[in-house]
Amino acid sequence: MATASDDMTKLSWRRFEDGDNVWDKLTDKIFVQDTSHKCPTYVHKTPPCQGSCPSGEDIRGWLQIVRGLEQPPKGMTWQEYAFLRSTDANPFPALMGRVCPAPCQAGCNRNEVEDFVGINAVEQFIGDTAIANGYRFPAAPALSGKRIAIIGGGPAGLAAAYQLRRMGHASTIFEANTALGGMFRFGIPGYRVPRDKLDAEIQRILDLGDIEVQFNMRVGTNITIEQLEKDFDAVLWAIGCQSGRGLPVPGWKDTPNCVSGVAFLKAFNEGRMKVTAEKVVCVGGGDTSIDVVSVARRLGHINRTGQSEVPERVIHDGYVAHDAVTAAKAEGATVTLTSLFTRDKMTAAEHEVHDALYEGVTVLDGVMPLEVLKNAAGRAIGLKVADCTVQPDGRPVAIDGTERVLDADLIVSAIGQGGDLTGLDAMDNGRGFINADKFFQVPDKQGHFVAGDIVRPHLLTTAIGQAWVAAQSVDAYLQDHDQPKRPKIDVHHFDLLNKLREAELAPESFSPAERGDLRGTSEGNWAVHNFEDRGSAEVIPHDELFLGHFNYQPRRVRQEEVPSAEEVLGHFKERVIGFTDADAVAEAKRCMSCGMCFECDNCVIFCPQTAVYRVDKSERTTGRYVATDYAKCIGCHICADVCPTGYIKMGLGE
Known part of the structure; x- marks a missing residue:
């Protein structure tokens, strides 16, 4: 009698198959x-x-x-x-x-x-x-007498301050914004990172003590590198990448309603942007682009927008803000996400893409932007796109005959980020980032260390892991020890x-x-x-x-x-x-x-x-x-x- 399918186990894996008791060779x-x-x-x-x-x-x-x-x-x-x-x-x-x-x-x-x-x-x-x-962290050890300047209070900077304090070192965080958190606070919407949870986890780090914070302090503008070197025993750069890349297509540059995904999300997360445009097109395919289109669907748009209420004015200005009355008039926005890659190769998490579709976002995959179309006033009115194939070297190639125009009142580029090294020419590697060796020291700059997106934009967890390695390097430097060889599997191991x-x-x-x-x-x-x-x-x-x-x-x-x-x-x-x-x-x-x-x-x-x-x-x-x-x-x-x-x-x- 055959076994009913319902009674069969779902696993059929065996370590040894029949006949495996005999050696083949x-x-x-x-x-x-x-x-x-x-x-x-x-x-x-x-x-x-x-x-x-x-x-x-x-x-x-x-x-x-x-x-x-x-x-x-x-x-x-x-x-x-x-x-x-x-x-x-x-x-x-x-x-x-x-x-x-x-x-x-x-x-x-x-x-x-x-x-x-x-x-x-x-x-x-x-x-x-x-x-x-x-729950709190265990009490930090006695102070070493050393203090480190940490430039940037985002995930990498906060993680570095945490690890350094556990090693006995005090720090001062120089933060250009008015609050700590970096991309946690300004790059991710609150419905994904609840602000009460964010504040609690930051405060728990500060409660270790001897972690000073100075807000509205931009190194290179408000304070010089030379002053940091004079006042601190080491400097750890964790400034992140707050500058979004524009689309490399004709018509993008200097068009007012063409903005970066980073700027779009920052305006929303600071509470300044409460409505968006009627037709939003975002180019991306990663997690940032998903956040952009999800926020745009939630904000909606209003009709008869005054000059001070257009979303790009709020995004670019940094001081202009929508009021609550504006948001109360909002109606739904038409939001489209385009990606060079097909859905199976998009870097955004699959469930995030699924949620965006369920929320009413149109996703066009395998599509490349060709040109921003503008009206007589110089504002973008559409994005010309075409289906494409991606070559082995990563270069997209348009498919002839598939060109079309996506109507748009706001075009958002979420194709990558770069660092803002204004006033920090001595740290710039020529590509808008800061160089790092395998110990996350800045080459040829004794006492300078670096972690996070300013090394290479990647995941939040990557920035936190780099901060741990950088903190160990700072500790070795302060004690005048040689850098120990990093293990091949460089993680926090179980220690019997x-x-x-x-x-x-x-x-x-x-x-x-x-x-x-x-x-x-x-x-x-x-x-x-x-x-x-x-x-x-x-x-x-x-x-x-x-x-x-x-x-x-x-x-x-x-x-x-x-x-x-x-x-x-x-x-x-x-x-x-x-x-x-x-x-x-x-x-x-x-x-x-x-x-x-x-x-x-x-x-x-x-x-x-x-x-x-x-x-x-x-x-x-x-x-x-x-x-x-x-x-x-x-x-x-x-x-x-x-x-x-x-x-x-x-x-x-x-």
Whole structure:
């Protein structure tokens, strides 16, 4: 009788197929004949989620805490412990859990089973819970007596101030705007980054103390580089990229109603622009362009706009602002997004593109701009476009016969950003950016360091990760230490010795002079028994895991309140609905703990010699759950075959 389809498992993955007990090649058979002496060793590797995270977060670590596998220290809740682990690398869990495009999820090995772990959703839960419960960072250490000038109070600048204060260094942030946050505040709409969450996560950094902030201070205008070098022990540049690129087509330059996406969003986020134009065309395809068109749909337009009310006047001027009465008259706007690339190759997150379509945005993919058309008064009235193909070198080529005009009252370019280095010629590399070496030092400028978009525009999480490396470089410079070699996998690694110290299980100190040469012994408690940490050198791929261990378990998807095309006008409520405790725990349990034991007991159960055993409860902690009695082990490698996480390797004896 055939098995009904409903009764069949959704997974059919097997580590070994029928017949795999026979070697295909004689050379392979000969090669393995002498491997029976090999016994298991426990090898920690970096999971691909963490290896894919530009901030280098210990993602596996805080997921282990949320799921209840790694226990917090006495007197601390698991929620606070997860918060402290996640913020070791990134002090903005509530924000990044909402807006990060999550390269970690693309790298997740669980994609080989059914779907990635919802890392972003769990991170948002950690951040929101921390704010709701008033969690704070541990008290900062005593001051070193050094003070660093940080130029820019955006994600990179704030992250650098945070990491430096944890190293004992004070800082002064010079911010050109009237508030901290950078792209968090001025580049992303409030319905994606709630301002109460933003303010809370910034304040928590400032509460560490000895982080001074000076607003409306533009270096190169209000203060010179020479003065900074005189007053501070080091300078860290984190000015971001606040200048948007215009379209490289005829008719764009100096046309008043042709604006950059950066300027458009800044005018909206500062509360100055409350309505937009009747027909908005945005050229882009990335996350910034999605924010532009989503904001335009929410703002709408008004008829009979006076000269002071046209959106470009508000965007360009910086002082003119719409009033609330203007916004109350708003009607829906027709909004179109064009992209050189087809939807599958657009850099914007797929769900963001889907939401924009649902909200009534027209998306034209595979389309390139050709020319801005203007009326007699010099204002843009349309954008001439054509279908295109993108060549291997990235150059778009128009397809003859597909030219057409998109009517427009406002044209927005969201095709990239650049730095504003006015008055900072000494720092400009000639391309509008600041050069950096692998340690994020500015070459040939002693005492100057750099992080974030001004190095190369990329993700918010990239800027935060660079700030961590730059802060370490500043610390080495201030202590007059040589820069240590950065690890191949440069992230915040799980450290078993630190975990053992936390659990009061650290090995005893060992002095060869006192105890003699005892290498090779496993009798004394002077080292971690047969544990090897390769986390700084290797990311564990899915083919080292035993995927057959994992059952089909659909991802828990965060709920979103996305307005329809009919509801979007004036809709500024947050879209994302965060996880409950139960949701977060259940989703964290889908983590496969790649490269680290998660206490499944497979090796203990399947060992035919009872050689693999659980470490005594009094000595057990994360990373120290099982060990091997090598007097019993026969090198059969069954434990390695059934290890779901790839943590056991047949290496001892090589």
